[in-house]
Amino acid sequence: MLSDVLKTKVDEIQPFMCESGWHREEVQHARALIQAESVAMMIDGAIEGLEQMKVSIQQTLLDQTDSDALRAINLVSELRRYMNLEIGGEFAQELGELCFSIEQMIGQASTQRREMPLLMAINLVKQVQMIWSTGMEQLLLDRMVSSEETAQETEADNFYYYSEANEAVNNTLH
Numbered sequence: 001m002l003s004d005v006l007k008t009k010v011d012e013i014q015p016f017m018c019e020s021g022w023h024r025e026e027v028q029h030a031r032a033l034i035q036a037e038s039v040a041m042m043i044d045g046a047i048e049g050l051e052q053m054k055v056s057i058q059q060t061l062l063d064q065t066d067s068d069a070l071r072a073i074n075l076v077s078e079l080r081r082y083m084n085l086e087i088g089g090e091f092a093q094e095l096g097e098l099c100f101s102i103e104q105m106i107g108q109a110s111t112q113r114r115e116m117p118l119l120m121a122i123n124l125v126k127q128v129q130m131i132w133s134t135g136m137e138q139l140l141l142d143r144m145v146s147s148e149e150t151a152q153e154t155e156a157d158n159f160y161y162y163s164e165a166n167e168a169v170n171n172t173l174h
Contacts, residue, residue: 050068
């Protein structure tokens, strides 16, 4: 969805970057930043959709509530899909479980027209946002820049980011 579109745009502009004298590392850096930004945009969109859904529930706008719920669930699902495909591993699995919980809360809020599950979902999405901004942007950047390093060096460089982000997800889940 959004992440695929942004990655396609990066692929389209990459030749122009190279022609303009960008070094390979700079192109990789730009790619990593755009991918990280796509995740941040998905998270922001999910929060915005959930806030709109909260207003719809408060004003008992049934059709709008369903529409807002669908949008938010789609964004959270896309976030989970992106994490599984691009990040992988235990962190993505833990984040996937968290996203699944968020989706369930959104569905519950939509069907029951109640704010409490929605407020919990908003809180969890904001925690995902915090986790992402503190650890995963750097992880993606390191992965892209260090693509020519050996696997052992890359694993050592990224261990810190995985550990910190994984600990934050575990603290959120428990």
